[in-house]
Amino acid sequence: MAWHDDQARRDELYRDPYPLYERARRAEGLTYVPEFDAWLVARDRDVREVLLRAEDFSSAHALLPDVPLSEAALGVLPRGFGPRPTVVSSDGAAHRRHRAPLNRGLSAARVAALLPYARTCASELVDGFAADGSAELVEAYARRLPGMVVGRLIGLDPADVPAAVDGGYRAEELLFRPLAPEGQVAAAEDVVALQHLLDGYVRDRRERPRDDMCSAMVAALAPGNAELTLEQRHELVTSLQNLLIAGFLTTSALIGTMLLHLLGDRRQWRMLRADPSLIPAAVEEAVRHDTAIQAFRRTTTRPVTLAGTKLPAAATVLVAYGSANRDEQRYERPGEFDITRPGNRQHLAFGYGTHGCPGSQLARDQLRLTLDLFIRRMPELRLDRDRPRPQMRPTLIHRSPQALYVTW
Numbered sequence: 283m284a285w286h287d288d289q290a291r292r293d294e295l296y297r298d299p300y301p302l303y304e305r306a307r308r309a310e311g312l313t314y315v316p317e318f319d320a321w322l323v324a325r326d327r328d329v330r331e332v333l334l335r336a337e338d339f340s341s342a343h344a345l346l347p348d349v350p351l352s353e354a355a356l357g358v359l360p361r362g363f364g365p366r367p368t369v370v371s372s373d374g375a376a377h378r379r380h381r382a383p384l385n386r387g388l389s390a391a392r393v394a395a396l397l398p399y400a401r402t403c404a405s406e407l408v409d410g411f412a413a414d415g416s417a418e419l420v421e422a423y424a425r426r427l428p429g430m431v432v433g434r435l436i437g438l439d440p441a442d443v444p445a446a447v448d449g450g451y452r453a454e455e456l457l458f459r460p461l462a463p464e465g466q467v468a469a470a471e472d473v474v475a476l477q478h479l480l481d482g483y484v485r486d487r488r489e490r491p492r493d494d495m496c497s498a499m500v501a502a503l504a505p506g507n508a509e510l511t512l513e514q515r516h517e518l519v520t521s522l523q524n525l526l527i528a529g530f531l532t533t534s535a536l537i538g539t540m541l542l543h544l545l546g547d548r549r550q551w552r553m554l555r556a557d558p559s560l561i562p563a564a565v566e567e568a569v570r571h572d573t574a575i576q577a578f579r580r581t582t583t584r585p586v587t588l589a590g591t592k593l594p595a596a597a598t599v600l601v602a603y604g605s606a607n608r609d610e611q612r613y614e615r616p617g618e619f620d621i622t623r624p625g626n627r628q629h630l631a632f633g634y635g636t637h638g639c640p641g642s643q644l645a646r647d648q649l650r651l652t653l654d655l656f657i658r659r660m661p662e663l664r665l666d667r668d669r670p671r672p673q674m675r676p677t678l679i680h681r682s683p684q685a686l687y688v689t690w
């Protein structure tokens with residue numbers, strides 16, 4: 283019973299962390315939050331400071347699971363690959379090694395070359411339901427487009443994308459949702475299946491490199507032509523899995539949240555429809571106002587003082603981008619969603635400093651092309667009045683509405 287109460291409290295906090303953030307921004311120093319088992323870094327200037335002091339605040343445990351894994355699930359995972367440090371969980375030279383192929387593979391030119399494919403996929407998804415007059419957009423669109431796009435970036439066969447996307451969601455469930463023991467085992471088995479799928483690509487691209495991100499990562503992380511060692515395969519599969527998940531769960535979540543807030547305020551939807559040049563500003567406001575990755579962790583490498591609070595070595599801080607983006611010292615009426623807001627590009631939704639998101643342009647482009655397509659194809663789009671108001675998923679990791687029923 284106590285566990286259920288505890289979980290219900292945690293879910294409530296995760297569905298709406300904003301009141302806690304606000305209290306933490308107003309409090310002196312940092313606020314320790316037992317539910318997060320961490321010191322919450324809530325103000326814009328403190329978040330920036332942590333992200334810039336990478337030697338004092340290590341990324342080694344940036345992304346810890348929210349739930350403990352059962353012995354049975356832990357028994358399944360060794361049949362797959364990893365875990366190994368990835369770009370998001372490494373520091374210094376190790377981080378630079380992981381980051382280099384991502385910077386090249388997600389350069390402005392590479393992203394621009396992906397866009398025609400992204401537009402075609404988006405159009406075809408809309409063709410699939412445009413005549414219906416109603417849809418549930420999370421399933422019909424938001425969860426699909428980014429997986430297709432990141433699949434293309436990595437070099438996956440389109441036929442493998444649905445399984446890869448499903449594997450990504452199963453990994454998220456395993457690490458961030460409380461599942462019954464048998465549910466955890468089933469999710470762990472699906473994660474292992476995803477890893478074997480990715481390992482097939484890794485070995486294939488070693489033999490027959492192509493112009494894709496999988497080949498680029500193989501060449502960068504395991505230089506040479508020799509057959510890959512098992513250790514290299516562990517590292518490559520973990521890194522590819524990380525890129526896959528970082529690339530689509532985030533963007534899928536934000537497509538859902540962006541549409542929720544825009545459709546929740548008909549005046550702003552109509553304004554956007556009348557003036558599509560507002561699309562980039564609308565995207566930026568959606569990313570600022572209710573971002574997908576609410577927070578990542580950092581661990582102190584030595585005793586440090588932050589915002590006047592003394593922290594020992596090995597202390598955990600939760601760096602809340604989602605709170606910094608509503609800092610009243612930086613934004614007027616920070617809790618309001620306002621696509622005409624000036625200066626909203628200073629937000630920290632894509633991080634900052636050495637670990638700042640290398641995929642932000644690709645994410646922004648998908649959000650923009652989605653709005654462009656929806657205002658043209660479904661100008662009368664609105665939330666379905668016969669359904670209850672959409673509820674947010676209880677997570678800080680890929681914040682999004684659970685479902686988004688619409689009509690047009």
Ligand code: HEM
Pocket residue numbers: 341344369370371381384432435524525528529530532533536573574575578603630631632633634636637638639640641642644645646
């Ligand atoms: C709206 C969508 C997205 C959001 C909100 C988002 C947010 C973030 C944030 C906050 C970080 C910083 C993590 C940290 O400080 O430790 C990050 C890092 C990262 N993102 Fe994104 N991201 C998005 C889309 C993407 C896409 C489309 C890709 C790739 C295709 C991507 C790949 C990555 C990678 C690989 C990292 C790790 C970088 C590093 O540690 O050096 N992200 N992202």
